[in-house]
Amino acid sequence: MTVRDLVILPDPRLRATCEPVEAVDDEVRCLLDDMLETMYDAPGIGLAAIQVGIPKRLVVIDLAKEEEEPRPLFLVNPEITWTSEETSVYEEGCLSIPEYYEEVERPARCRVRFLDREGREQELECDGLLATCVQHEVDHLNGVLFIDHISKLKRDRVTKKFAKQARRDGTRLAG
Template structure:
């Protein structure tokens, strides 16, 4: 089990965002920033989760973490089918990993914050987690296969870990030109902001 970073608790900070949400791209520093523990389970949180699903579907994704839309809190959403009205919409607030399965597999992953960049990533095929839902109810869940991979990918975002961090050096080398292009684009559109590589 990975050592988790210390979570930041901001008890009464209001949750602020602008709709429609836009997925931010690497190397935006918000993708590497710490993410606050959620303590307020209210209509605002539920509205934000709904807007996250909208952004995820608009970008044809199957999962999305709050830092990917520039909001640094510990919340993720996913739907393994990736289509509105199909599959189950899952909201996980303040998720924690309890245990990993013993078997692993290699699979090509992409990420909405790294458009059109793909590479093989090895992950456990099973994970048991604890989390809250959007109403504050605490629950335990075991995920296997594709949902387990989606969860681990989005959980990485809550830890500030990004897709290339999980790739072997030779795989990362295959997307190096694409990463450099994203850095150039970020620097051109965000002068004076330091990229988080």
């Protein structure tokens, strides 16, 4: 397993709509393993393939606490098929927008259909943090970031901050 580089805002790849995976094969499983290793290394609780620069509909999630046994969830071609009218608010962050957190309101429950690591069709009913995480990661596959769910003022502020940082880093690299 390899830790891959994360794609960071304002990289335009984060706005790409990801392509479906044709078949769950060894290459896809290897990418899922790399994504899981990258997510654990960051550390985070969810990661979409686009966040490592691969525009495929792949997500890894693990909500296990540090002292708990890992419980990785692999979602290939995930599709949210239902969301509750009831909402909940969680403070969200994103590995592609490091050290920025904001409260986001989303449906409290959702149902997701996906292929598992072996290519078998699954359906999962989610609530609480898992529902938030699934929605956050599926958003990534559609080019949507969690900052798109906050006020325009806050979104513009964080976008400008990361654009400025990217320019500084680019200048440093060129110098």
